[in-house]
Structure formats: structure tokens, C-alpha cells
Amino acid sequence: MPSNQHASDAFQLLADYLQIPADGSAALTKVFQPKKLTRKQLLVQIGEPCRLIAFVANGTLRSYFTDDRGIEHTMQFASPGQFMTDFVSLTSGQPGQLFIEALEDCELLVLHQSAFDTLAHSRTSYHNLLMAQLTHWYTEMSLRLMDMMSLTVEQHYMKFVDQHPELATHVPQHMIASYLGITPESVSRIRRRAAHHDGHHKQQNHKPD
Secondary structure, three states, X not given: OOOHHHHHHHHHHHHHHOOOOHHHHOOHHXXXXXXXXXXXXXXXXXXXXXXXXXXXXXXXXXXXXXXOOOOEEEEEEEOOOOEEOOHHHHHHOOEOOOEEEEOOOEEEEEEEHHHHHHHHHHOHHHHHHHXXXXXXXXXXXXXXXXXXXXXXXXXXXXXXXXXXXXXXXXXXXXXXHHHHOOOHHHHHHHHHHXXXXXHHHHHHHOOOO
């Protein structure tokens, strides 16, 4: 479990993110539980109903599934200040279809479903804000699917880099590729072209007068 100081910082980040006033932020400590994961540790397993929502205070989470060929397909990344859950399992009660793992050591605040129901009845504002985050996640998934259908591979990757520069630099290449629905080889080619273009552009700018 995170230290008291780290837990306090995590709750402050959550309160700020949810725009909870100072007089109401203390209630968060009654329903969110601090949790620490080490790199590659699973938070949620496939086949088990997902009954929690995780808020990332530090580190990065990934949700993914593995197909019949053993190929991993990344569904979502969550960085500090973002939520992660198996949306379908959480809302339907069906067995989960996703693994949720830590890509690095993580500090989380976990809201279990029973506590979420209590929170929803006690403070409508909390419920609305949390549901807004889930809606944002679903919208992002839908837009990504549209990009996969309408953009070229290079356009899709460069849009990801533009929107998520921190993920592009420290998440493994094959995970980014599976998230975008492209091959790791395509990502390598795009990066090489981008590096070559940047290098050529720098040479042009440094030519003597």
C-alpha cells in the first residue's frame, strides 16, 4: 500500500481531477482504497467479473485481451489522472474479457462497485463525474475505431503521438501497434521516416548562409 504521503497526494490528485470542493474531498477516502501494483502485476483477470474502477495516481495501466492465436490486442492505456476498468463487465456483470496490468510500478485509488453504488446515492455530483469519465473512455474507443477505418497507417500513428506524446515515448512499440491495430513493423517504418525527415529538416536549417 502506498505511504501515507503518497496516498494523500493521490487523493488530492483525484479530488482536483473530479473538481471536488475541499469540504467534500474527505469523503473520497471512505470509498476509494489505495493500491500499489508492481510492473506486470495484474489488477483484473479475464473470466472474473470486473467490479472496480481504478484511478491512476502514478504509473501506467494497460487493458488487453489475447486472441485464439495468442496475439495480444491492447484496448486502453491509463496514465496519471485517468480511470481504468472493464466497462462491459462492470456495467453488465458478465465475466471480464480484459486483463488490466501495470506497465510499470503504479499507485492507484480503487473504487469497488459496492462503494460506487454507495457514492452514487450519497453524492449525485460524484456519480455524474465518474460516469462522465466512463463516457469519455467509450467515446475515445469509438473515435479510435473510426480512425482505424478512415486514416492511413501513418496518419493514425502520428495522431496517437500528437495526442499522447508521453505514451509514445515510454510504452513498448508492440503495445502501441496493437492499440492502433497496426503491425510493429509499420510503427518501425513510420518512426524511421519521421527520424529521417527530422534529421534532414535540421540539416536544412543549419546550412551556412
